[in-house]
Ligand SMILES: Cc1cc2nc3c(=O)[nH]c(=O)nc-3n(C[C@H](O)[C@H](O)[C@H](O)COP(=O)(O)O)c2cc1C
């Protein structure tokens with residue numbers, strides 16, 4: 471019996487469904503795993519756009535719904551061994567959920583002038599909320615990626631982008647291997663507590679927890695690259711700049727956590743250096759201790775530890791129209 475035309479069409483459509491699903495999966499798979507080449511192209515594009523900002527007549531209004539501006543490409547998988555001989559200093563720069571995260575653009579800008587520095591940024595989920603182009607001093611994450619020397623920005627989800635299989639790189643381990651120096655500026659009260667107690671529930675604290683506490687038995691120095699610590703400049707380390715509200719700072723638990731970090735200080739042969747907060751009017755309206763050390767001083771310490779020499783790039787970075795960065 472002849473099927474009516476409409477039923478035939480329907481039957482064909484039904485038969486095509488599995489193929490459509492397979493094709494969908496295929497395209498999802500090839501677009502899911504970002505290649506390093508694609509990442510390079512995206513970085514170049516972002517940098518070009520930052521250098522030649524398009525004229526826009528509308529100043530963006532601050533809005534809590536700015537997450538669209540904040541869409542960030544997922545970085546490609548990292549293998550530290552691919553970067554051993556790149557003749558660059560490797561700075562892993564983390565920010566956690568303190569208001570002082572808004573100083574990150576200034577720090578990055580100041581460090582962008584060094585020709586032989588490579589920076590990878592780590593952000594906790596709270597830290598990302600401070601950088602959504604909601605104000606001129608708070609550019610979007612993509613615009614940070616456009617700053618020279620910034621190779622990638624990693625967030626917690628990047629650890630789990632591709633379901634792990636044997637032999638695949640593990641992001642927090644590769645980041646540790648890659649880094650000559652890990653800087654956590656600002657270090658929030660929460661992240662201070664976590665790292666002193668050994669919790670490792672996010673990317674930043676996992677890198678800290680997986681740090682080579684043997685002073686180089688696990689991570690060998692790279693030939694020709696001075697490391698931040700040790701008499702022979704042969705030790706990696708973690709530099710932290712706590713930043714919190716005065717009441718948080720004065721709370722007795724803070725002293726306990728700091729004392730734990732200081733037990734592992736580089737002065738005592740350990741791997742941690744603490745840049746203590748300063749006193750000033752805090753963003754929350756309280757006056758007192760707990761403010762992050764001045765960003766320019768932090769830049770100075772980073773340059774000194776990595777042996778970079780100062781380049782005087784200390785102008786503040788302020789986003790202009792359209793969330794682009796400018797001096
Ligand atoms: C607007 C705002 C500002 C904050 N500033 C700070 C701060 O300066 N220092 C701090 O330790 N926590 C601050 N917090 C609280 C932290 O963001 C919160 O404890 C968060 O859980 C920290 O998470 P993280 O350590 O994983 O980044 C602030 C929270 C908000 C909403």
Ligand SMILES: *[C@@H]1O[C@H](CO)[C@@H](O)[C@H](O)[C@H]1NC(C)=O
Pocket residue numbers: 557558559586694695696777778779
């Ligand atoms: C990077 O440049 C600085 C300043 O010129 C220099 O002292 C340092 O040795 C260089 N580092 C590497 C790894 O080449």
